[in-house]
Amino acid sequence: MLKQETLFAEQPFVLENGEKLCPIVIGYETFGELNAARDNVILLEHALTGTAHAAKHFEEDDPGWWDDYIGPGKALDTNRYYIICTNVFGGCSGSTGPSSINPLTGRAFRLSFPGFSILDIVQAQRGLIKALGIQKLAAVVGGSMGGMQATQWAISYPELVDAVINIASPLAAGPDAIGYNLIMRMAILNDPDFNDGNYSEQPQGGLSTARMVGMMTYRTSELFSKRFERFTVAESSPAAFSKEHFQIESYLQYQGDVFVERFDANSYLYLTKAIDLFDVTVKSADHKPAYQAINIPYLLIGITTDQLFRIHDLRNSYEQLKQAAVPVSYHEISSEYGHDAFLVSSELPKFQPLIQQFLETNANRPQLPILKTK
Numbered sequence: 060m061l062k063q064e065t066l067f068a069e070q071p072f073v074l075e076n077g078e079k080l081c082p083i084v085i086g087y088e089t090f091g092e093l094n095a096a097r098d099n100v101i102l103l104e105h106a107l108t109g110t111a112h113a114a115k116h117f118e119e120d121d122p123g124w125w126d127d128y129i130g131p132g133k134a135l136d137t138n139r140y141y142i143i144c145t146n147v148f149g150g151c152s153g154s155t156g157p158s159s160i161n162p163l164t165g166r167a168f169r170l171s172f173p174g175f176s177i178l179d180i181v182q183a184q185r186g187l188i189k190a191l192g193i194q195k196l197a198a199v200v201g202g203s204m205g206g207m208q209a210t211q212w213a214i215s216y217p218e219l220v221d222a223v224i225n226i227a228s229p230l231a232a233g234p235d236a237i238g239y240n241l242i243m244r245m246a247i248l249n250d251p252d253f254n255d256g257n258y259s260e261q262p263q264g265g266l267s268t269a270r271m272v273g274m275m276t277y278r279t280s281e282l283f284s285k286r287f288e289r290f291t292v293a294e295s296s297p298a299a300f301s302k303e304h305f306q307i308e309s310y311l312q313y314q315g316d317v318f319v320e321r322f323d324a325n326s327y328l329y330l331t332k333a334i335d336l337f338d339v340t341v342k343s344a345d346h347k348p349a350y351q352a353i354n355i356p357y358l359l360i361g362i363t364t365d366q367l368f369r370i371h372d373l374r375n376s377y378e379q380l381k382q383a384a385v386p387v388s389y390h391e392i393s394s395e396y397g398h399d400a401f402l403v404s405s406e407l408p409k410f411q412p413l414i415q416q417f418l419e420t421n422a423n424r425p426q427l428p429i430l431k432t433k
Contacts, residue, residue: 086153091137104201170256202226243269267315
């Protein structure tokens, strides 16, 4: 069900660093139906390794990463809203990124792809929304890196958005996240199969190691202790370095192996760097932090057990927004699943009421005739 739109075919896409691309492609999926006024749209932003496939379209379809939240009567109610989820610019699941063909050379961009920011990702999405003839977004919703995108929408295009929901993402990446991202990138860059980004097959060792590091930050120590303790794999040898002895080792190795099958190493480098560079607390030309431009309802949800974006950073972000008179609402959720809690089915009751109530209050739309889309 992936759709693709070619954008900036006549005028180039100008990135924040001044580099240009022409054209670019953005892949996206939609859920629900667009109303006649074209104003019942929610733009859903995925996290670092997500895709546009946020939910099933049919029972036999592959699971989406937010199936629990998208559908009739759910938090993102498809009886009411038309949900658009893009694959981010720079990604590897339908949108222009490092693995795409450079029209000037006929070869994949790889590391010649221009560096980009969260702002560039949002500007590409703005191009898609414009191409689809949508003049207003009822809300922009995202978690983790998706929350950064939602925040950037509130800053860059407040006139186009009724409300924003940011789950588990601060106004600037903290040193913990930056440090973890560096370790993950170095694992990839130091893999001999990486070959300066010109690999014929994925640098499996480096990319799987990067994923394993990431998994340690997405969940909590309490969850790992509860699930794995020091349990061992049957008939394993504690002396064998090449084989998993502890169950936690087996779990992490599996996560790394399956990740290599679906994600591009170069995209991982670029996207983690974009996260590191995200900082809307810095002062711009008007000597004010960028977040002070937010003037639309903004829901911020922090996870107290988050080991990637620490709760003190979320609390500090809330205080900054509040002091700037941003119409912000803030809630904290505790979960043994940590940063990934918003993606876990069992944690739905903790998040869904907050999202539904906020949308009902701030992105409430009259029921208008549905406009069938192609």
